[in-house]
Amino acid sequence: MTVDTFLWILARVTGLGAAASLAISLLTGLTLRSAVLDWLASNRALRSTHEFTAVLWIPLGLAHLVLLVLDGSVGTPIRLLDLVVPFRVAYGTAAIGLGTLSLDIFVLVAVTGWLRRRIHPLAWRWIHRLAYLGCMLLFLHALLGGTDFSAPQVSAIGWSVAAVLVVLSVARLLWGRLKDEGRELQQGRPAP
Amino acid sequence: MRGAPAWLLKGSAVCLTILATVGSAVYVGGNVRNQSAPLRPALRPDAGLSAPASGPGQLNLAPGLRTTSSQRVTETHTS
Numbered sequence: 001m002t003v004d005t006f007l008w009i010l011a012r013v014t015g016l017g018a019a020a021s022l023a024i025s026l027l028t029g030l031t032l033r034s035a036v037l038d039w040l041a042s043n044r045a046l047r048s049t050h051e052f053t054a055v056l057w058i059p060l061g062l063a064h065l066v067l068l069v070l071d072g073s074v075g076t077p078i079r080l081l082d083l084v085v086p087f088r089v090a091y092g093t094a095a096i097g098l099g100t101l102s103l104d105i106f107v108l109v110a111v112t113g114w115l116r117r118r119i120h121p122l123a124w125r126w127i128h129r130l131a132y133l134g135c136m137l138l139f140l141h142a143l144l145g146g147t148d149f150s151a152p153q154v155s156a157i158g159w160s161v162a163a164v165l166v167v168l169s170v171a172r173l174l175w176g177r178l179k180d181e182g183r184e185l186q187q188g189r190p191a192p
Numbered sequence: 193m194r195g196a197p198a199w200l201l202k203g204s205a206v207c208l209t210i211l212a213t214v215g216s217a218v219y220v221g222g223n224v225r226n227q228s229a230p231l232r233p234a235l236r237p238d239a240g241l242s243a244p245a246s247g248p249g250q251l252n253l254a255p256g257l258r259t260t261s262s263q264r265v266t267e268t269h270t271s
Binding site: 005013028040042044046048049148153 | 202209219
């Protein structure tokens, strides 16, 4: 096995791992609002876990990007600028561009998450809601460009997780906010 | 405190992520080449993913039928 092949394998593994940890992040974020896991833990514990998941998906996502840039097995390599500006890569332009767009959104959501105290709660909330869009773009990125997403073992898990997240998101839209949110808003801590 | 503590949820998140990553590594390691992948960039010949070279006693099978641009030499009922 050559170095390029090894890098390519690692890029695929870290991409799948980052997607899994992002799904956990979105799940814990959704449960804060929909009370689906109210029986399991308190809102405080879920919020702490939701914030903690950044420690999981950011390193895996960064490793995915670095490995793709270092991978020399493709004829037209991905450059650093391609990680920020979408739809510039010569091959798989749409698939890779969607991944770049989702990356931009997640960077914005993560940075504003850390600067939450300095941002108006309403502005922060609307920026944080972009994470839903980011997850949709990420799923399309995996669907259109994922090397392993065409495999039934991977796609079955991917579609199942996506279905659960969609159901929770729809439930959140239909049943509105938690009754606890009023208390959180009074404390100046809007739920995500 | 009501329900599971935060450290248990965080530990579960870490375990799930590790499980997903290790599971992915096992799967990808066993399926390095995925012919049905939707995005397959043109691979360089020296990328280590080309067909293995044939050695003594090995048969190297490769597509041998190629199209040509030369004039046809026969006429059939349909041509």
